[in-house]
Amino acid sequence: MNPANFYALVGIGLFCIGLFGMIINSHLLRKILAFNIMGSGVFLVLVALGRRAENLPADPVPHAMVITGIVVAVSATALALTLMIKVATQTGQATLPDEDDK
């Protein structure tokens, strides 16, 4: 296995860990952190697969995409954190009510 594929697999692993964390955790901060781990996983896959073959230079396009992706992830995290604080001040807890509670 070449290093690029190894990193790509690590990225997919991070994506899955983040997905798992986002689903099982009820605390909103943990969900937001898990989302960021998922995002890092996707970005790692994107950069790692940029090098198509050993003897070719790395493809620069994925790097541009990762930067765009990071900007989006930062804004999304900022919005999520603001919303979480608002939810916490309104309801006194940083979790979402269960579907059945209503």
Place this chain on the structure above:
Amino acid sequence: MAIENALMAFPMASIWAVTLVLLPLAGVICCFLLPRISRTLGLFTSFANLISVSGLGWQLLEHGSYRHAVGGWGAPLGIELYADGLSLLMLATTAMVGFAISVYSTAYFKPAVGVRFWPIWLCLLTALNTLFLSADIFNLYVTLELMGLSAVALTALTGSKEALNGAMRYLLASLLASLSYLLGVVLLYHSFGSVDISLLTQQMQAPSATLAAATPAVWAALGLMGAGLMLKTAIFPLHFWLPPAHGSAPAPVSALLSALVIKASFYILLRLWFTLFEPLVDGEAINSLLGLLGCAAILWGSVQAIRQTRLKLLIAYSTVAQIGYLFLVFPLASNMGSVAWNAIAYLIISHALAKSAMFLCAGNLLRFGGHDRIADLDRVVQRLPLTAAAFALAGVSIMGIPPSGGFIGKWLLLETAIIQGRWDLVAVIIIGGLLAAVYIFKVIGYTFSPAQITHEAHNVSARMQWSALLLAIGAVLLGFLSLPVLSLLNISDATITSGVGL
């Protein structure tokens, strides 16, 4: 001379297409800088947007589908804008519904909330316009995120407990969906070295690539992108976030979310499914699965809608059901494309008009009585006749009674299902229509009866009543305009659309 050359290089269509992206974006900035006149600016921008869409439509009718390389940088490196019949229809629906909702919002929002509403709504408009004009899957990701973030911010606008919880749930679902989509984009880029839809389609359809196309990476990309877009479109069983978000947002925002935002992710799914994924999914079990989810959504959403006691939640569950109809295109379009396509285009437009009218009516009733409990609607027919008429007309289109846009869409869908002998789908379409009649007549019935608990009635401005009524009339009139609307859909480009008559 130089100017003439520049004009030659810049045909009219690209001016309109670029305007559609830049105009609302400029509106966002102006609304932030000049909050005092943000209401006027917002209304002006959405009107100018309507004119730009007509301009683009006129150019497309003259010259056919259009592709514009932004800044002279075309695919595979640059970003391209692309417009054909389907994108034009989506843009036109967005512009019409958006303008009506803007007129409504000038009367609905108090200045303190309006200052926040207008820039975010124009941001959503920018995202929608760009999404319908995008020609590459990565640009679609960016617009999808922009749309999701502004939609969430709009949902949380009132700051009430329900709205914040709904917005948070919506945000988490939306982020999960976009990351799943992005991982799919990454895998496709790795497999083919491009993100441009038409280049990807060519590579997928090339005979030598048939083997390569079936690689696990492409199937994984299909699964990830499909799942992400389905979560964003809120198809059963991924609809859990929709009712709380659409039910708790302010009425004009619910109208925007139900009419336009979920259609945008469905549009991407439709585009990808019938262009670059077509060689993979054609006639496969996955199309039947999508159809099955559609059927489940129609039945489950309608039954839930009947059970609701609050008007906005009823309308939100009705949206869940109506999305199901859109997914019936997947099992039906693979054999005989064009009729199923026309049906879906019709269902998208008529649902956008009718559902936005319904949510605006709900906003009027909420303003009028201070609540939206269906059982306490208290003789609305006499006291708010325009709103009651708007709700009834929108209901005609949602139920699919002739003559209305919803009828044409459902009739075409039914016809395709009968010709293909899919009697299971025929049954679901008919039962769905009957269930829709049950939940709509439940509301209409209560508007005639006096309520047990009476409320102090508040004044509802004429602008709010008329914009709802005009949208509902539009949904019904659509039933008479099938030829011109369907001819717009035929503006297409052989390289991007294959077998189906898109």
